[in-house]
Amino acid sequence: MIKLLIAEDEHLERKAIKFFINKLYKEEIRIVAEVSNGEEAFFQALEKDVDLVLMDIKMPKLNGLEAAEKLKEKIPGIEIIILTAHSEFDYAQKSIKIGVSDYLVKPYVEADFKEVIDSALNKIKAKKKENEKEKELLEKIKNISPVLEKEIILNIIYNTESSINNFLKHTRLLGIKAENYLFITFNYQDQHKINTDLYNYIRKKLKNYFDAIISYNGLINSIFLIIDNQLEKKLKSIAYKKIENSIKNREEKILINKSSISSDFNRISEIYNQTKESTADAQFSINNYPYQSEKKVFAKIIDKNYKLARKEFNKIYNYLLKEEKNNLSRIKSFLRRFLIFLNRRLMEYYNEQQPFLEMQSLENEIELIDNLEGLKIYFEQIIENLVDDLCNNAKEQKVQIIETVKDYIDENYKEDISLDDVADYISFSKYYLSKLFKEVEGINYKDYLIKVRMEEAKKRLKEGEKIKVVACEVGYSDRNYFSRAFKKYTGISPGKFQ
CATH class of the missing domain: 3.40.50.2300 (Response regulator)
Known part of the structure; x- marks a missing residue:
């Protein structure tokens, strides 16, 4: 109403x-x-x-x-x-x-009254519709950043080959210029997931105090990569102590782990591992054999590199053959634990509370395997399927980002919107957005904008609107420039198209 x-x-x-x-x-x-x-x-x-x-x-x-x-x-x-x-x-x-x-x-007079009110109502409805679209667009944009932040944090955790490149790309993407790094993690004593409200509360507190934050709320802990050139000074300040106390003094017992400060981005995974040294969960001990070896497999899976993931798995498998003296039953037992590890990591990667792999089904299938070579091939197939899933998921995320950009273009093509404007709007770097747009759409941003404008122009010209009006409505203040652009796009002039 x-x-x-x-x-x-x-x-x-x-x-x-x-x-x-x-x-x-x-x-x-x-x-x-x-x-x-x-x-x-x-x-x-x-x-x-x-x-x-x-x-x-x-x-x-x-x-x-x-x-x-x-x-x-x-x-x-x-x-x-x-x-x-x-x-x-x-x-x-x-x-x-x-x-x-x-x-x-x-x-x-009733007729005049109705005409004036109708006109006002149409404007109000159009604005409301526009506001709704704007809200939807902002909501989409709001969902993009956490996806990217999760990706960079998980790449760091698993020390993937792309972790350093992704980290540098992401900091450029967000316009982060500081070069001192620190990890702070927060988790409950019983290791259950930090709830979203608490995570957002911590993030807001830290964001208001430090220059830049990249964070991810994992299944076991909330991870914050703090980037600020005044880290040492700020960590000693009363203001930071108040932030820490406001978190520590909550009803739920919160454990806070901090890494050392580093200005070397090549050590980014190493300084994250410092937050794991005091964890109560043995599987996360940085010196624990299965964790470190299995972690390498998952790192290659995150890198979407099946060949190297299989190579790392084969190292584990060959080790098991030697250690367990080809005992099929004992090797199966170890690999079942490996599946639990993968399942937990996948839950963390997809930020899902429910198991990603159907463990009972996999258990039944493993039980039926009666030879070592078949067992090895079975696990290699699981790894290949996981890499395929991650590749598809990455494509979907990229498409989601570009769909958001396309929505923005559809709403604003009448304006003089440049790639800089769009990149600014969704908080991306111009370079990254340009590259991503071409990868997903197959054409560059400028050509896509022209396409949207020209398709709208064709529709309006067919409806009999004047060339000058159409030019203005699709973002061209100069009729002659519009006519040249239209002819280049369609092969004929606007006048002949009508």
Whole structure:
């Protein structure tokens, strides 16, 4: 429902307006306030968050134009219709200059009343629709950054071959210039997942204090990579101690682990491992054999490199053959634990509480394998399937990012939007976005923008709109430039296309 405020000091005039509103717009408009002076109109419009104001020109305390001007300063998108007598007609026309939508002349004629209100309603609905699209777009953008941050953190944790490149790419992407690094991790004593509210609380506190944060809320701990050139000084400050105490003193017992500070980005995985040294969970001990060896397999899986993942797995398998003296039952037992490790890591990677692999099904299949070579091939196939899944997932994430960019273009192609503007809007670097756009769409950003504009131009020209109008509507202020661009795109001039 559209919220309406009536500002009119004459009781009979208010009654006439309400009559027309109830008769013509009972299902669309709700009258949320009636006031008799301009001052009250201003305050009530703000308090009630109204969409439309019918404002009389002559009112006590603050006249209609003064109240309208103040409202427009506070809420530029509000629709205001001035109510005026014939003797004030010239005065009402001047009101258009301050952003008033229209005016109605007393006494009201139903046809005129309907025409003016219909026009205002169409504007309000269009704005609401635009705002909804904007919200959806911002929501999509909000979902992109955590995906990228998760990827960089997990690459660091597993020390993948791409971890350093991805880290440098990501810091450039976010415009991070500081070069001192520190990891801080937070986890509950019983190792269950930090809830989203607490994670967001910690992130907000740290973000407000340090220059840059890259973070990820994993299944066992919340991981924060702090990047700030004043790390040593800030960590010793009273302000940081207050942040730490506000987290430590919560009802739930929170453990906080910090790494040393480093200015060498090549040590990024090494300094993360320092936060794991005091963990109570043995499987995460950085010197534990299975964890370190299996971790290398998963690192290659994250790198989406099946060949190297299989190579690392074969090292483990050959070790098992030697250590367990080819005992099939004992090797199966170890590999079942390896599957549990993979499952846990996959849950962390996909940030899912539910197991990723169907363990019971895999257990049954492993039980049926009666030879060592078949067991090895079976696990190699599992690894290959996981790499394929990650490749598909990465493609989907890239497509999601570009779909968000395309939505932004669809909403703003009439404006002079450059690649810089779009990259700025979604907080990406121009270089990265350009490369990603070409990879996903097969054409560059500029060509895609031209395509959107020209397809819209073709549609409008077919509907009989004038070339000059069409040019303006699709983002070209110069008709001749538009005509050249159109001919280059379609092979014929706009005039002949019509």
